[in-house]
Amino acid sequence: MSFLQPYILAALPLIGLPILIHLINQWRYQTVEWGAMMYLLAAHRMSRGFARIRQWLILAARVLAVAGLVFAFSRPLSSGWLGLVAGSRSDTTIILLDRSPSMAQQDASQGASKLQRGRQQLEQALGLLRSSKWVLIDSTERRPLESETLGNLLALPQAEASSASAHLPTMLQAAYDYIKTNQTGRTDIWICSDLRQSDWDADHGNWAAMRDAFRDLPQQVRFHLLAYDETPTANVAVRVTQAIVHETGKGRELHLSAVLTRDGAADSTLSVPLELEIDGARSVHTVEIAGSRLELKDHRFPLDRKETRGWGRVAIPADSNLADNQFYFVYDLPPPRRAILVTEVPDAVRPLELAASISSDPEIKCQIEVLSVEQAVSIVWEDVALLMWHAALPEGEVRQSIEDFVKRDGHVMFFPPRQPTDSEAMGLRWTAWESLETPVSIERWQFDADLLARTQSGAALPLGDLQIRRYCGFIGDTTSLATLRNGKTLFARVPTDRGAVYVCATGTSEDDSNMATNAVVLYVAVQRALAAGAGRLGATRQLDAGASSVAGPAWQRLSQEGEGLSTQYHSHAGVYQADERLLAVNRPDQEDQAKILADTQVDNLFQGLDMVRIRDRLTGGSNLVQEIWRMFLMAMLVLLLVEAALCLPRWRQATGGAP
């Protein structure tokens, strides 16, 4: 229970007043000479029964009535959950708002999405609780926005829905940085989220450090988790997985692949009209989903012979989540995929050369150029999709060029040199080769994303077939993609703001591993890195919302639908034109996964921190917090009536009691 005027609770000892009056009344007795003592003695001998209970009830009613009055004056708040902020006003209230597409889930009867309801509840509840300063950290920009009034803050465009995923560890980190930088007083952090596993990233390494950091803060920080963890009962999401233009004898064709995923009851067949729009021309194709997923592969649509590029949209009818009912795509003739392989031993990198030069799609041309370390200075970076560095780590001007290449979304793969040196690049340093007596295989790898992810058909890559004979250690902050049985990391990714930097801790020669003979893994990894690197080179790009840098003024919206400020185009689904390039921005892949964080997982994430979970529902009509002093006043009146009724003399008494 919380109160808006808790200091009035100091008057609670007044509930002892009826008891005190009772005792004084007992003490002020009168003495009467009495004749009918036999009746009094008989009455004393009788069982008191209800008479005694009645006395206690009268006293209890009086005590409770006084308590009710004190509570009513203290302006209690009702919330359906206890442990809300105590009445004292907090110095700073930080709101972490999950704006991800999954928060657009709505209830058909209410018509409001989770995000809208969350905002409404926060405005209503926090408006009552009050704070000196309000700070909003939204899930897209993840930057603190300050305001003196809560209403203004929640009316900002940064509080509206976006197509970008949330990342709670980063948002909490931003909140922590704000508290640390501004030296706030007592701080309340309100998190409004639907607890999607992908948004919370419970396995992220920052959680433990952040818990410790918040615990060590000198000021009191309390967390309030406003959770909307309802999963959609009937929702279909559509996503385009591939849109490629092919040259045929009759002309150009668009090969479109899409996936429809279905939440809720998947045991019946669902007929979905799929609306397809290509450069303004619309057509509707009805498809039937029998299970939870339907994959449409390479549906062909003829294109105008003159057209080489364009954009389109796939949409399905409205359901419980409007944010995943359409998907934008752009298409173009695929650009050639040019890779650079820098090596100190050109003869030993033949497998890499082959993996990068043989395209998986005959329509796409792949080129590879093998250079020595000394020639690396002369690389023309503009059309390079992938750099494979199989030598001692670069230094000086070359290293700077590579870092700039990565900052321009370039992709780099490092392989170990024959003789590791002390040189360092991208935060990496090779240590020494280690020969293994018996070949070691890979124990575990990251199969859900990145280079070693499953294939589109869901089959895992045959990483178990790889045998590693030599291994070169490395030092650096990396994320492991594959780990050997002896615990060493074989594949890793260096965290970067843009682009991608991969590390492979073994070579392709027979002495190092069998990656050349069992070349599926090597081929897939290189081709995936090459495709990702080439994606930035074409005249069209598919972008995940929020993944790109802040949209500049050069971005122009082409699609009719869409919302948000021009500076936030990168986080709103739509098709945009930047210079000569077409950009299709859509929600990230993980937004279609409806997995919710379990309660125990949430508890573990906030272990040791002062956290209150508030579970609200879309269908719920009540507010989070509301004043209930009227209820206490009514209770007091009822108690006084009960007391009066109990005090009334019984009718027999009134008539004298004699037969």
Add this chain to the structure above:
Amino acid sequence: MNRETGSRSFLDAMALSRLAAVPLVSRRPMLGAVSGRHPSPHRGSSVEFAEYRKYVPGDDPRRVDWRAFGRTERYYVKEFEADTNLRCCLVIDTSGSMGFGSAGATKYACARQIAGSLAYLAVQQGDAVGLACVADGVVTNIPPRRNPAHLTSLFNALENTKPAGPTQLIPVLHELAESLRQRAMIVVLSDFFVEADELRSCFEHLRFRKHDISVFQLLDPQELDFRFQRPTRFVDMEGGPYVFADPQEIADRYHRALRDHLAAVQLIMRETAVDYHRVRTDESYERVLMQFLIGRHHGRGQR
């Protein structure tokens, strides 16, 4: 009358003159020494015909009904009812509890008014009146006399007696039942704060001795209503232990005890054929006595 009542605070001459209009009669035949207004079990010389009886040698020939001989040629003697006076014994409870009074007058004062009036009315119609004041035994005992001068000593006794001490009404009534040799009208005035079961035995005893018993149970309005507001220490007027109670809390059970006791007393009175009257001390004693006299007048005639 003026000489006797003029100085008595408990007698009202006007009320007595109104009450004298209705005679005090016995409900049962009395054995009086002289002629009076009350039925006797013996035959006498009143004008009220009783029965014919066969003549037996030794009967006075003057009482032979010759008209009956003319019709039947048998000798019959005509008998008439006898009227006699009665002995009225007034028994007044003068224990401490009779001194309680919340409405200005105590229960004893009320008893004194009733007893004094009855004594006056009885003597006025030629009946003998006695008085027994009972507290922790018989405090005052005046044997029945029928001369008017006897009233003076009786009134003096009533005036001088003060209620005090515990009550021994039950043994005294038993003793009275044994000590009165002839049938008498016994009028008991008390609050009857005694066990109801014990009352039954003493009234049965009196009835067995063929006495005509009348009872006035005197109760104060406060005793009946029990209207107290504050916690009270009740001090026993008969010297018993005091009781501390919150009237609000105990009133319910007090009324239940009072109700049970009064119901039990009423039942006993009915079963033992006692002429029972419950009197609130704030009632008019004249009205109570008038009801008493009229009730008895309707019930007379049994022999």
